[in-house]
Amino acid sequence: MxxxxxxxxxxxxxxxxxxxxxxxxxxxxxxxxxxxxRPGSLQCSVRAKNARGWRTGVLILGPRALEWFSTRSFLPVPQRVFQRAGFHIVGHKLARNDLTVAHVEYLGEALDIAMSPQSFAGLVSWIDSAPPAEEPTYI
Missing domain, CATH: 1.20.5 (Single alpha-helices involved in coiled-coils or other helix-helix interfaces)
Structure with missing residues (x-):
C-alpha cells in the first residue's frame, strides 16, 4: 500500500x-x-438544594406535569418530569443578573430553579391554574 x-x-x-x-x-x-x-416553554437551570453546579435546560409547562429537558442531551424525551400534584414553590429570591431562583419541593426533594422573572411569573400562573381538587362527597 x-x-x-x-x-x-x-x-x-x-x-x-x-x-x-x-x-x-x-x-x-x-x-x-x-x-x-413549544407553547409553555421556559429556559431555566436546575440544581439540587445547596448543590454546586447548575444544569441548563428547557422547562415545558404541560397540562398535568412539568417536563424538564437538559440542553446537554441528545434525547428527545424529558430528563425529569414533575407531576403537578407533588410540585410546590416554597420560596423565591432575586439573584444576580436579574434572575429569579425559585425554591421548590417535589415529593420531598428540594430543588432550586433559576429563570427570568417573566418565566417565574409563568410558572406561578401554571401552578395557580391547576384545577381544584375534588372534594369528597358523603352520601
Missing part, C-alpha cells in the same frame, strides 16, 4: 468524523429550537 493510499484513507476518516460532529451539532440546535418553540 502506498503512502498516497494511506493519506487518502486518513482524509476520508477525518471527513467522516467532521461530518458526524456537524450532524451532532445540527441535531442539538434543531432539538433546542423545537423545544423553545
Amino acid at each position: 502506498s503512502s498516497q493510499d494511506v493519506d487518502t484513507r486518513i482524509i476520508l476518516v477525518l471527513l467522516l468524523v467532521l461530518l458526524l460532529a456537524l450532524c451532532a451539532v445540527g441535531w442539538c440546535a434543531l432539538r433546542l429550537t423545537i423545544l423553545l418553540r
Whole structure:
C-alpha cells in the first residue's frame, strides 16, 4: 500500500468524523429550537438544594406535569418530569443578573430553579391554574 493510499484513507476518516460532529451539532440546535418553540416553554437551570453546579435546560409547562429537558442531551424525551400534584414553590429570591431562583419541593426533594422573572411569573400562573381538587362527597 502506498503512502498516497494511506493519506487518502486518513482524509476520508477525518471527513467522516467532521461530518458526524456537524450532524451532532445540527441535531442539538434543531432539538433546542423545537423545544423553545413549544407553547409553555421556559429556559431555566436546575440544581439540587445547596448543590454546586447548575444544569441548563428547557422547562415545558404541560397540562398535568412539568417536563424538564437538559440542553446537554441528545434525547428527545424529558430528563425529569414533575407531576403537578407533588410540585410546590416554597420560596423565591432575586439573584444576580436579574434572575429569579425559585425554591421548590417535589415529593420531598428540594430543588432550586433559576429563570427570568417573566418565566417565574409563568410558572406561578401554571401552578395557580391547576384545577381544584375534588372534594369528597358523603352520601
